[in-house]
Amino acid sequence: MKMTKRELDTAKTREILIESAENLLQQKGYEKMSVSDITKASGVAKGTFYNYFNKKEEIIFELNKRHMNGLSNKIKSLSVDDPSISIRRYLVDFLQIIVNSKVNLARQWVRFVAASSNTEKWQYDNELLQKLIKGLIKSERLKPNTPVNELSILLTTEVYGIIFSWCITPETIDPVKTINSFCDLQLNSLIEPYVNK
Amino acid sequence: MKMTKRELDTAKTREILIESAENLLQQKGYEKMSVSDITKASGVAKGTFYNYFNKKEEIIFELNKRHMNGLSNKIKSLSVDDPSISIRRYLVDFLQIIVNSKVNLARQWVRFVAASSNTEKWQYDNELLQKLIKGLIKSERLKPNTPVNELSILLTTEVYGIIFSWCITPETIDPVKTINSFCDLQLNSLIEPYVNK
Amino acid sequence: MKMTKRELDTAKTREILIESAENLLQQKGYEKMSVSDITKASGVAKGTFYNYFNKKEEIIFELNKRHMNGLSNKIKSLSVDDPSISIRRYLVDFLQIIVNSKVNLARQWVRFVAASSNTEKWQYDNELLQKLIKGLIKSERLKPNTPVNELSILLTTEVYGIIFSWCITPETIDPVKTINSFCDLQLNSLIEPYVNK
Amino acid sequence: MKMTKRELDTAKTREILIESAENLLQQKGYEKMSVSDITKASGVAKGTFYNYFNKKEEIIFELNKRHMNGLSNKIKSLSVDDPSISIRRYLVDFLQIIVNSKVNLARQWVRFVAASSNTEKWQYDNELLQKLIKGLIKSERLKPNTPVNELSILLTTEVYGIIFSWCITPETIDPVKTINSFCDLQLNSLIEPYVNK
DNA sequence: GATGAATGAGCATTCATTCAT
DNA sequence: AATGAATGAATGCTCATTCAT
Structure with missing residues (x-):
């Protein structure tokens, strides 16, 4: 099953967001890591975060899923x-x-x-x-x-x-x-x- | 070792602050418990908190000490x-x-x-x-x-x-x-x- | 005056957008009704709205026209x-x-x-x-x-x-x-x- | 009944906030008047607004009261x-x-x-x-x-x-x-x- | 020691609009 | 014509902390 270029792009953006979040989580902890921090570190606009996650919290579940997979x-x-x-x-x-x-x-x-x-x-x-x-x-x-x-x-x-x-x-x-x-x-x-x- | 009336008063204020904090900590958790919540529950002014503790965090140490005594x-x-x-x-x-x-x-x-x-x-x-x-x-x-x-x-x-x-x-x-x-x-x-x- | 199939389709899309907007306006009021709400309720993509209207505001005029017709x-x-x-x-x-x-x-x-x-x-x-x-x-x-x-x-x-x-x-x-x-x-x-x- | 200097000051701040709000309301309308606008126009910090009103909305009631008094x-x-x-x-x-x-x-x-x-x-x-x-x-x-x-x-x-x-x-x-x-x-x-x- | 007004950085979230595909 | 990802400004509100009284 192939992905179109567009799908690839969004998958990549998602990936970057998650990785940035993981780094920041490690450095600052959940409360002190702002959505702004995440998007800045990812090189995208703040709003973009909310194209991929409904709430800041959601990214934690995502990380867990990955690790325990x-x-x-x-x-x-x-x-x-x-x-x-x-x-x-x-x-x-x-x-x-x-x-x-x-x-x-x-x-x-x-x-x-x-x-x-x-x-x-x-x-x-x-x-x-x-x-x-x-x-x-x-x-x-x-x-x-x-x-x-x-x-x-x-x-x-x-x-x-x-x-x-x-x-x-x-x-x-x-x-x-x-x-x-x-x-x-x-x-x-x-x-x-x-x-x- | 006797305490003057004044010392007793301040000891009491301190006591009330700690007790209020304990209740609130239980109900809301650390982040959601504001200094304002504590002082309101204690019946003193917000500023009074800072006469007894330097930072919000300090009250946690206090609580621990007491419990394990x-x-x-x-x-x-x-x-x-x-x-x-x-x-x-x-x-x-x-x-x-x-x-x-x-x-x-x-x-x-x-x-x-x-x-x-x-x-x-x-x-x-x-x-x-x-x-x-x-x-x-x-x-x-x-x-x-x-x-x-x-x-x-x-x-x-x-x-x-x-x-x-x-x-x-x-x-x-x-x-x-x-x-x-x-x-x-x-x-x-x-x-x-x-x-x- | 006949419409081609395409014209019919776009007329229909327009219609659906207006109807959805009317419902939402009733339920939430103008400010709380987002363009996203409208397109979601209409089953089209967000961008589609802007193929039919230049600004969110425009849809209000449209509604008025219809009612007083x-x-x-x-x-x-x-x-x-x-x-x-x-x-x-x-x-x-x-x-x-x-x-x-x-x-x-x-x-x-x-x-x-x-x-x-x-x-x-x-x-x-x-x-x-x-x-x-x-x-x-x-x-x-x-x-x-x-x-x-x-x-x-x-x-x-x-x-x-x-x-x-x-x-x-x-x-x-x-x-x-x-x-x-x-x-x-x-x-x-x-x-x-x-x-x- | 006299007011202390302090009470006078807060009364004045309150007054200024209300007046600024009235002006802005007239110029921009409720939705487009931000709390930030009000405090900036009043020459106080944003947080100060919330020392006097619980919600942005409250200032409207205040204005009404005054006018109809x-x-x-x-x-x-x-x-x-x-x-x-x-x-x-x-x-x-x-x-x-x-x-x-x-x-x-x-x-x-x-x-x-x-x-x-x-x-x-x-x-x-x-x-x-x-x-x-x-x-x-x-x-x-x-x-x-x-x-x-x-x-x-x-x-x-x-x-x-x-x-x-x-x-x-x-x-x-x-x-x-x-x-x-x-x-x-x-x-x-x-x-x-x-x-x- | 007590007060509480003032501060202002900080935050999560929303949203109209654009535009490359 | 349709899509939906990206944008980024904007907003209401919170809160630890300071400080003049």
């Missing part, structure tokens, strides 16, 4: 491995994405998620994990009586806690290392009763 | 008990304080802590835990080779993660219950190697 | 009747047209007419009345010394006042009833000296 | 005169006030009153007239069976119609002359049945 695709391939390994791999991937996007962006994300009782993001992440666990049950890697819900909540909470702590003391916390040591120490004993050998 | 006093009494019990008690107390202050205030706290690389708060909480663990070592409840630092970081991270998750989905997460089940499942096995029997 | 045709047939009856009939028709177009549209009309010293509309209405009175003189229903100008101004003023009052308190004023009682009470005595019996 | 005080003194004379005097005064305030201001007033179904102003004017008529009944200048309501509505409608027409064609209409000739021709015959001789 791909993760959900991996779920399937992970579902057939050894549970302890595949869960670890998933958690590490998740945190790696966050780490890659720089700590300031993560901070904004924390602030945004915590601000309004904006449940969606948490729910989404929780459901991805549930999908993974259910996949492992289906492929008979885990027993049918595995407490899917409790397990996914526990793991999401763990991951969120790590991100949060990382935001606060990035020098002290290495998210990937932390999640690995969590897996070493606790994950195995948590899932052991439900693993099919 | 008292907790540090308990440390000593806890240091002589059974490690698993005393650590659990401390963590439960910590979360109980947060829960008591309502979810909206916790949200603001999360937002604030995450915003600037405001390390202080995290450090402070982490140090309290270290004090507790060191106390337990001193009273020979825990072995000298207990990895104080790793353990305190792990526990702080856990607690912060729970608070964060609670802010996002208060219906799903009961912080006290969650920390208890964390202690049941994981705390014991974590500290077991270091417990003096 | 037809009224001028009746003048001739009315000119040969009993003066008191034909003038009353004319005034009632006039107000009926306004009433039919809903009070919100009338309000916009009032606002528009009052805004700029937009004399045209008033002049036009006044001249129609003069035509009627002159017709009645010509058909010898009224005497030649009838003060055409004074009379038409007086009547136009009366009618405009009723519309205006109706816009303000539509519950209190029934335009048609009001004009009828005006005719009952005052019209007869006003024109009596000039009626040929 | 005084009229209501006259009611009492008029109530004891010959009905036809006192009513005429009242109507002439009313229109004189409008005429004095320049046609462009009257236009804005018409636009404003017609915009929202802003009934208040009409009601207020209608009630003033009712007060006058009731006063005349009380002082036995008019009979008790005078149809107060019908009469006041009829007269308010008449006056509003004249103002409206004047806004549209100020060259054609002289409001005071028009109301006088209305009184000559119609008022007497309207109230005659109810006058006590």
Whole structure:
């Protein structure tokens, strides 16, 4: 499916706006990044922003979507491995994405998620994990009586806690290392009763 | 140490300002709470706020100080008990304080802590835990080779993660219950190697 | 005079634009009705509006023209009747047209007419009345010394006042009833000296 | 009751804002007069406007209040005169006030009153007239069976119609002359049945 | 210490209009 | 003739902070 030159142009403008916003978000934070900042950095007129987004807020959702894309695709391939390994791999991937996007962006994300009782993001992440666990049950890697819900909540909470702590003391916390040591120490004993050998 | 009537008056004004700010913070969040809101709610003139605080931001620090007061006093009494019990008690107390202050205030706290690389708060909480663990070592409840630092970081991270998750989905997460089940499942096995029997 | 298919299409587009504008004018008022609103409601692109009208304002003139069309045709047939009856009939028709177009549209009309010293509309209405009175003189229903100008101004003023009052308190004023009682009470005595019996 | 220097200053600022607004309203109309225009013309900062008025709209009410002040005080003194004379005097005064305030201001007033179904102003004017008529009944200048309501509505409608027409064609209409000739021709015959001789 | 008027930068958002395709 | 992306001026309003009284 080809794009006309015009469609290409608008896609490009959209892209530039999103990238500029990402940079600014990292530098200044959501509240201090004005729409004007974004358009100036993008080299377009202020009004142009509103040709692509209805509200300033919308650009945050956009950024999230991009970052977490791909993760959900991996779920399937992970579902057939050894549970302890595949869960670890998933958690590490998740945190790696966050780490890659720089700590300031993560901070904004924390602030945004915590601000309004904006449940969606948490729910989404929780459901991805549930999908993974259910996949492992289906492929008979885990027993049918595995407490899917409790397990996914526990793991999401763990991951969120790590991100949060990382935001606060990035020098002290290495998210990937932390999640690995969590897996070493606790994950195995948590899932052991439900693993099919 | 006595206060003159004048000193009492100004102490009272300060008190009222802080209380009003706490209420408003809960209702509206930091950004949407204006200095004007605070002074109106306190029944004083707008300018009066600046007789007590240099910047709007300052009042947040004040609030934090108050909430976590008292907790540090308990440390000593806890240091002589059974490690698993005393650590659990401390963590439960910590979360109980947060829960008591309502979810909206916790949200603001999360937002604030995450915003600037405001390390202080995290450090402070982490140090309290270290004090507790060191106390337990001193009273020979825990072995000298207990990895104080790793353990305190792990526990702080856990607690912060729970608070964060609670802010996002208060219906799903009961912080006290969650920390208890964390202690049941994981705390014991974590500290077991270091417990003096 | 036939239209080609193309001419028909463009005539239709024009029509749709005008109709959409009329609806929106009623609902939102002139200032709050954007060109974008009009084109969206019409199912055409924003730019299309400017193929048919030079400025947003122009569409108002268009609407006015349409509404008052037809009224001028009746003048001739009315000119040969009993003066008191034909003038009353004319005034009632006039107000009926306004009433039919809903009070919100009338309000916009009032606002528009009052805004700029937009004399045209008033002049036009006044001249129609003069035509009627002159017709009645010509058909010898009224005497030649009838003060055409004074009379038409007086009547136009009366009618405009009723519309205006109706816009303000539509519950209190029934335009048609009001004009009828005006005719009952005052019209007869006003024109009596000039009626040929 | 004295005013402190400070109170005097704020009263003065308020005054200047209102005066500037009145001038601008006359020149540009409500929509095209920005808050910025008002404050610039007043020589104060933009924010200052909002120390005195909550919304831009509020200044219109303020202006109306001022213009119509005084009229209501006259009611009492008029109530004891010959009905036809006192009513005429009242109507002439009313229109004189409008005429004095320049046609462009009257236009804005018409636009404003017609915009929202802003009934208040009409009601207020209608009630003033009712007060006058009731006063005349009380002082036995008019009979008790005078149809107060019908009469006041009829007269308010008449006056509003004249103002409206004047806004549209100020060259054609002289409001005071028009109301006088209305009184000559119609008022007497309207109230005659109810006058006590 | 208390007051509250004044400040003015700052912001999100709207919208009529243009114009290259 | 139709499109719709781009424009950028304009606007109402907020608010932390200052400072003369």
